[in-house]
Amino acid sequence: MMKTKKPFFSAKNLTVTPYAVWMVLFVLIPIGLVVYFAFTDANGTFTLENLSYIKRYAETFWLSVELALISTVICLLLAYPMAFIIAKMPTERQGSAILLIMLPMWMNFLIRTYAWMTILENNGIINRFVGMIAQWLQIEFEGFSMINTNGAIVLGMVYNYLPYMILPIYTVLTKIDNSLIEAARDLGSSSVHVFRRIIAPLSVPGVISGITMVFVPAVSTFIISYLLGGGKTYLIGNIIENYFLGSSGAINYNVGAALSLLLMILIVVSMGIMNHFDKDSESVGGGMIV
Amino acid sequence: MSKHLKRLYSFLIFAFLYAPILVMVVYSFNGIKSRSVFEGFSLQWYKALFEDSLILESFSNSLIIAALSALIATVIGTFAAVGINKMKKRTRSAYLFVNNIPVVNPDIVTAISMMILFVFFVSVTKMFEMGFWTLLIAHITFNIPYVVLNVLPKLRGMDNNIYDAALDLGCPPIKSFFKVVLPQIMPGIVTGAIMAFTLSLDDFIISYFNSGTSFQTLPITIYSMTKKPYSPKINALSTLLFVFVLVLMLIVNLRQTRTAKDKKKKEKS
């Protein structure tokens, strides 16, 4: 192999050129523009004023993080056993099971979220059904109010992103070497012990990627909060949307960019924390195997 | 976990995942225009759907954007992966870092960053409006990284000796690439292309911020339908989409199991 001193411009890397140009033009420059807009005012002069809006929307940020975290935890609790059950199925049935998990994801998420509107309404399917049972049992039933609450938003998040949690956990679980588990069993470990000392640590990478795949879209959503929150709850995604396509009549790219920048930093930081956990667990798990 | 508990749990999860879809499907056959009362069976909403030129047009727009963006992204991404694979570790990780930005960033941030670029460009040049081209560029941009991520592992796992042998035997590099490398990484390219196609077909957030007026994709039309008085046409539409996806996946799955069985048979014999 020849050694080239300038890998960026050598003929060998010519195949990368269109890609490099594209990514600079449409990924790096736009991000640069977000940063530029975040620190300037409408006339293009430097200002830190946009950042003061972060203080104004601190509670909204916190609410978005809170709802996204709750959804992520629920997804994890629901997904882990499911992934485990599928991973333990006979191989030929695993494929169909995963297919069934993925199928809803292929439907447009707007339609799926919209469907929940009709289920959760005061006159929706759940309330009608429970009402019918109550009537049959001759019990007074006032109806649950579910739609247009934060609970409905969390439900929408869990529903939309649950498959994103199941799939990566399933993938790592299938990769765990069965002989390892059998060996532990032979050495007299209980099932609980095997799970705690072998399966759980080894599945951490799947859990981590599941968490990011659920948390990131959940924390930045503006559709789920709009459709299932009745326009009463603004999450940070709604605020950003408002500043760019504003229905409240105030478009302000600068403030919107500042908030987006913060959102981006929030994601990077949380992923950094996640990766930190990941490394720790790998070393622990590695130690276990040896 | 006991067997019954496992069954019950799987059943509940699948019920949760499929309940809304079932509801959509059932009410698409509703005889009346209601989303809570079911009265009589009818196909009228399917008929209405096929008479709605707005929906049909946006559906064909979606297909056009998805096919074109997947095609272009696959070409750019595959060549990029070949180049990146040959790079030294540090340059490669720099490239991969940039590659991951659109994957990791929340969609809304990617969307508004591109919107700022386009609006900025439009206001400076006054040359064109947001529309087909901005939408296509945006879709290609978020598709490329997925192609790269799918092709790269195949390149790594490839046996380089065959390529070197082809070169040694006097085959020109370009021809050896097409004859030797491409067939080996084809599965990665196909997976990447399919992923790009479906991501693009399904995308709402990035299209919502970067589409103009004359060219709207299906998800944008669906979004505007959710803001209007209810029409069971949306149910009919989702039922058809679901059936389409179901059939496609069943075919793929059947093929898979059949090849798996064939393999087993061969192994036995």
Add this chain to the structure above:
Amino acid sequence: MKKIITFALCFVIVFSFATVLAGCGNSYDATINVYNWGEYIDLSVISEFEKEHNIKVNYTTYDQNESMYTKIISGSADYDVVIPSDYMISKMISEDLLAELDFSNIPNYSYIDEQYKNLAFDPENKYSVPYTWGTTVILYNDKYVSAEDVAEQSIDLLWNEKYAGYILMFDNPRDSFGLALKKLGYSMNSTDKNHWAAAAAELQKQKPLVSAYVMDLIFDKMISEEAYIAPYYAGDWLTIYEQNENVKCYIPSEGANLFVDSMCVLKSSKNKQAAEKFINFMCETDIAVRNAEAIGYATPHTGAFEALDASVTGNEFVYPSKEKLAETEVFVNLPQDILTLQSNHWIDLKID
């Protein structure tokens, strides 16, 4: 499997190009982009126009003036015909967004009632052709709302704690603040910042009672009795009433908003003539009748008014009496500082 997928993909690609080619099959003389309110036209009118004039219409909708305006000034839109309300028209005129119409291309303009010409938002009537008019009303379902609560015909009904969780509210700041300002006895066009702060507090107070902030979803929610009380536009009430006769309405005694929505052509339009043809087509008597029947709003078109059923034109809410109209107020274009204040208060309401 690979082959199947490749095949499927090729199929889709070929199919999509086929559709493009098929689309090119019938060539139109011109294309115009029409941006209208949702549920604001008889859709068959569009295809009829396309056939008759061989002009392709890209028809899209918005659900509030503000989002239409945002789309236009962001430069992301190339609309030809838009149908904004009064105050938005004056704002767009002042910002030089609208084109002066060539009325020789719109002979049907003569059908428009003199009463709706040269209004304050377009004093010399150079930019707009009135399409509909009406007032805001308060809708209530008399199955659930007791007669004594509506006896006063007041805006206060929207703040009545008895109906907490069954009240809907406009999802746009101009209409919502208009109601709150009127409730407090101020002008909807007040420029006193204290009035706006008081109105904002009033909306905050209402928020726990509100089931949802919505626009066109009001139709479903009122018809299916998901909610009992809502403010909306008189013409839409008629559409709702036709499907659920329990939904009644009244024009609030504190005074309602009178609006006129007019067809305008944007300055950036590349097909001004085709756009004017479209406006003229919309003003043909039979077309105006069909639109008025489909959407239920009051028409300023004299020919259509005469042709419409007397039960519609005699309706006291859709076509209110002169005395009632005297109590109404038309929105004017607010100064920028008040608009900023309004949107800040609105966002505060939503994030609280």
